[in-house]
Amino acid sequence: MSFEEVNLFAQQAANRRKSRWIVAAFIAFFAWLGFGGDLIIWLARGEQGAFLPPGVLGILMTVFALGMVAYVRRTGAEKVLWSTGARRLDEPQTEQEQRFRNVAEEMAIAAGVPMPTLWIINDPDPNAFATGNEPAKSHVAVTSGLLTALDRDELQAVIGHEYGHIKNLDTKLMTFLAAAVGAVVLMRDGMGRAIRYGFGHGGGRRRKGGSGGGGGQVVIILLVIWLISWILAPLVIQALSLWVSRKREYLADAMSAQFTRNPLSLANALEKIHGSHLPTASIKAGVAHLCIDDPLGRKLDDRQGRWADAWATHPPMAMRIARLKAMGYQALKREGRLPAEA
């Protein structure tokens, strides 16, 4: 019965290692954005006459970014849920809601994760997402359309996929990335204003204090690189987080298959979810990377190619379904019960 387990556990461990690298890369990039400015000022002005003690710019930005991350970690999940108009499922009223709750409890056992808080979004388009900072305090939201469109096994597979994200700490990483993008955009706008103000007032003085010669050229090159980094920062971070998000979709699919031992159900569910061409109206662009399928109904996910790949929140659906079907075929073959039509 052990279903691709060894491979999957190795993949999960590799995933966590990669998460750490991604966070480290982000911190290095932030350090350059912050302390790079200090370095340039220090190089340009030398010891004398620096209007800020060395390091202050970087420290201020670090404090700001940490504050932002802490804030988003505390309130991020609620904001996301609020923005979709989700309602909390406390006491199931209908049979459909009861089924959702039961399936969520079943998968919590299979995945070995604590039971998340469940939410329902009133939207006819089938979709689902998970959010939350810790596995112990996570949230799973589904649209009412999902509950209507899928049968029990398919719903189970979709919930399993969401639990995969929770177990992999994808939701945690995504919260961090969202905070990082927010902090950079805010600081860039603030810096833009400060620089414009600075050039208006202190431009003349700076030239007088400059050390001139070769040192000056290094400073100017550094300054240009630094400014370009700031301008491109949100784009770089966005591209990185999208890349992370796509990799994680495949792994979450595989984990759903591990929990349910039934990859074909997820393949069916994905076909149904993708087959409905409506965009999920209640889910905004900012939440897109959390969902099981791109809620904006963009055609990007169906295209392949480098450019499309770089900006899609999800891997091409056809690829995901093909991988699941391959897994299903393998499992059936091993157990010697291939369906007649295969």
Next chain:
Amino acid sequence: MVTFIVLAALAAAVFWFIGAYNKLIALKNQTVNAWKQIDVQLKRRHDLIPNLIETVKGAMNFERETLEAVVQARNQAMKATAAGDPQHVAGVAAAESVLTGALTRFMAVVEAYPDLKATGNVGQLQEELTSTENKISFARQLYNDTATEYNTKQEQFPWNLVVGWAKAQPAELWEITDGAERAVPKVDLGFGGKK
């Protein structure tokens, strides 16, 4: 220099030993915990059955045997679980398998009589029963996965050197042969063989 290398190797060995010992203890506890998960779900199923019987009793007079089989299987299963811990996997597995079989036949009967399905909250109970059955099988899956990891570690070199110190013993797997239809399914006691 040589002394230094020997000392470093010794220190590394001691650290590895401590790590391996702790890992085995952690796996042992995980296995016991996974077993408790099954236990919780089995109790849930036992508690659900009187409710179910009560609801359909009036309408199902003609299927006395099926009902009695369920009640009897439940009592047997409850006795087996009362003594249940990872040392008694086989007994619990056998008794619960009989109960699963009886319940499957019972649900088939309910399916066959649309009138019955419409009585009271049979539909709801059916959903509850399906969910409980799933929970049991997922808990079993989690237990088997955890126990397999535990057993594999115990057999692998150099982990097997630590086994005695950690008082680790192979955990019995709850193997099931699609036993729903069989009264007494064959319970495979082999462990660690399938991976």
